Amino acid sequence: MRRCVAPLSPLISSSSSSSSFLRQAPWRFNIWESFTTVIGNRVYDLPVPEDNTPFITFVLGGPGSGKGTQCEKIVETFGFRHLSAGDLLRREIASKSKDGSMILNIIKDGKIVPSEVTVKLIQREMESSDNHKFLIDGFPRSEENRIAFERIIGAEPNIVVFFDCPVEEMVKRVLNRNQGRVDDNIDTIRKRLKVFEALSLPVINYYSQKGKLYTINAVGTEDEIFEQVRPIFATLKVSK
Numbered sequence: 466m467r468r469c470v471a472p473l474s475p476l477i478s479s480s481s482s483s484s485s486f487l488r489q490a491p492w493r494f495n496i497w498e499s500f501t502t503v504i505g506n507r508v509y510d511l512p513v514p515e516d517n518t519p520f521i522t523f524v525l526g527g528p529g530s531g532k533g534t535q536c537e538k539i540v541e542t543f544g545f546r547h548l549s550a551g552d553l554l555r556r557e558i559a560s561k562s563k564d565g566s567m568i569l570n571i572i573k574d575g576k577i578v579p580s581e582v583t584v585k586l587i588q589r590e591m592e593s594s595d596n597h598k599f600l601i602d603g604f605p606r607s608e609e610n611r612i613a614f615e616r617i618i619g620a621e622p623n624i625v626v627f628f629d630c631p632v633e634e635m636v637k638r639v640l641n642r643n644q645g646r647v648d649d650n651i652d653t654i655r656k657r658l659k660v661f662e663a664l665s666l667p668v669i670n671y672y673s674q675k676g677k678l679y680t681i682n683a684v685g686t687e688d689e690i691f692e693q694v695r696p697i698f699a700t701l702k703v704s705k
């Protein structure tokens with residue numbers, strides 16, 4: 466069935482905000498319809514759930530590859546909810562929660578926070594969200610992250626988008642970011658790149674083998690890169 470609806474937000478927010486959807490089996494999440502949605506004067510095909518089942522996109526890539534930048538564009542164009550694992554962890558530090566200082570030390574060292582901590586933060590955001598189309602940015606960073614998500618959330622990603630960027634470009638972008646992040650210095654960047662290669666690349670390969678991976682060449686202007694991203698979301702249709 467195809468319907469023309471505008472604006473986007475009423476489509477994706479729903480009256481019943483059940484938190485039990487996360488506990489359902491992932492193979493039940495495949496009932497989707499395609500709607501034609503008008504945003505401004507442009508028309509896109511969007512995946513729209515028939516009910517409140519989540520549509521989960523993992524967004525992966527090395528430090529500074531442009532995940533956060535492209536997620537903002539996906540949110541603007543396709544109305545997803547953006548959950549950055551790094552931002553959730555930084556919020557814990559800022560709120561001085563019991564895990565805050567442990568998280569800060571790990572981030573300064575470029576290492577990975579225990580999976581249970583990160584997944585619980587993601588779970589809280591997912592369960593309280595009216596929007597069930599999620600971009601989970603910077604997660605999973607390791608096989609341990611991936612397995613903890615499957616165990617705690619009880620779901621797998623529908624798709625995985627990987628921003629493939631050369632190391633020199635990532636280093637240049639991070640060093641120019643200027644957002645006052647404690648990990649945006651050359652020593653921590655080196656450590657993060659090692660962690661990316663040793664722990665994150667195996668996860669990317671895992672999703673490639675499962676046929677869920679979309680690889681984006683992350684070199685170019687932000688707009689050029691988004692033109693590679695756009696068709697992934699514009700044509701997503703999950704058949705009944």
Ligand SMILES: Nc1ncnc2c1ncn2[C@@H]1O[C@H](COP(=O)(O)OP(=O)(O)OP(=O)(O)O)[C@@H](O)[C@H]1O
Pocket residue numbers: 526527528529530531532533534535551603638639641642643683684685686687690
């Ligand atoms: N295509 C691009 N060309 C040049 N600079 C870019 C591009 N995309 C993003 N940037 C800039 O590079 C920096 C890193 O981008 P961003 O924060 O989106 O990366 P990230 O993958 O989320 O990194 P991290 O994993 O460290 O959070 C930012 O300052 C951003 O403005």
Ligand SMILES: Nc1ccn([C@@H]2O[C@H](COP(=O)(O)O)[C@@H](O)[C@H]2O)c(=O)n1
Pocket residue numbers: 528550551552554571572573575576577578579583602603604605606610648657
């Ligand atoms: N799944 C994750 C994600 C992030 N971290 C820690 O946060 C740092 C910053 O993450 P960004 O995505 O904002 O770059 C990262 O280097 C890790 O220390 C994590 O532990 N687990």
Ligand SMILES: [Mg+2]
Pocket residue numbers: 532533549551603
């Ligand atoms: Mg980021």
